[in-house]
Amino acid sequence: MASVSVQIVESNPHLRSLLGWHLQQVGYRVYQAASLYQAREVFQLRQPTLVILDAELSDGDGLEFCRWLLRQHQPYILMLSARNTEADVVAGLKAGADDYLTKPFGMQEFLARVEALIRRNRMNIPPAYLDYGDLKIDLVQRRVRFQEELIDLTPQEFSLLYVLAQAGGLPLSRSELLNRAWPDAIDNPRTIDTHVLSLRKKLETDPRQPSIIQTIRNVGYRFNPEFLNGYNAGLNNSHNNGAQEQQNQRITERGNLSQPTAASQALPITK
Structure with missing residues (x-):
């Protein structure tokens, strides 16, 4: 309760x-x-x-x-x-x-x-947070973490990010974002542009070439979960490749420590 x-x-x-x-x-x-x-x-x-x-x-x-x-x-x-x-x-x-x-x-x-x-x-409890791998949006505490770092967002920036993320990758017009993310009626859709720019400075590696919050020409903006999924997959692949290289190095070192036999020289190394 x-x-x-x-x-x-x-x-x-x-x-x-x-x-x-x-x-x-x-x-x-x-x-x-x-x-x-x-x-x-x-x-x-x-x-x-x-x-x-x-x-x-x-x-x-x-x-x-x-x-x-x-x-x-x-x-x-x-x-x-x-x-x-x-x-x-x-x-x-x-x-x-x-x-x-x-x-x-x-x-x-x-x-x-x-x-x-x-x-x-x-009976229909909503999720406590939205999880996009390295980007986590805590809906209870209204906090955002990117790569385990707490991102300091204003209440309005958090609401804007939440609405974009909830759209599931669908583009939203500036008018739609104003209706969903702003507590008061605002007549200037360009207010969205200012807050998107601020969000990009806090979340994007290169705000001039944004990957997380994309501009859709003649429409508005969209949240890009595909980039985050690909980013996390890339990190996993990099980790797996590094582990494989370490394993290969250990195999080589063990081979150098033992005296090679004629059979071992003739057979190729199998993984």
Whole structure:
């Protein structure tokens, strides 16, 4: 239970505090946000397992934020709303909510629904990190290591790298990267170029000729797992070749220490 984090996005401070207290009492880590602006920042920083989302927020549409969440880490979403018509429930579920609870509600029902979503999460636990050989992306600690060296990334650089890596080698446009990796709406796609350049300086052997984050002309950028796989295979082959050379050297040395016979001179050495 200690590893499960829950984010509450609720504009009513009394209800937000009450829900948070009860969740903490049963062992969840709780992060709270009163507005969409705060909610985006908290989500990017904490990457919670479950988001409890008020559908009627003071600074925006909860349904739209629900759709935004689906483009990110894809947490489970429990939507809270005073709207209880069938059309409202259907709209919430279609926006991406995994469950819908109408206000007012009992605390025991609320906790039971939270636990049901957490059980569903345990049945489909996402990986703790992405492993590309020498490049490892820790999704829990939000850290990146390359060749066993810890790479110092800003939160935004980490989010950008994570989104690129999650695409599995598919190119993503600048607009797609802005929607998935940025906590706030930004109108300038060239912001992506600045952060990609910074990432390349920290990850690439030669940032002017990048191999890990490639530019796809007229499209955007792609993460290149094939290069990392080939790079690691090259290291393994180099290691194996070195071991073979050492073995051959030991065979030669043993042969020099013994007196060669006519038979041994006539027969070729076999491996």
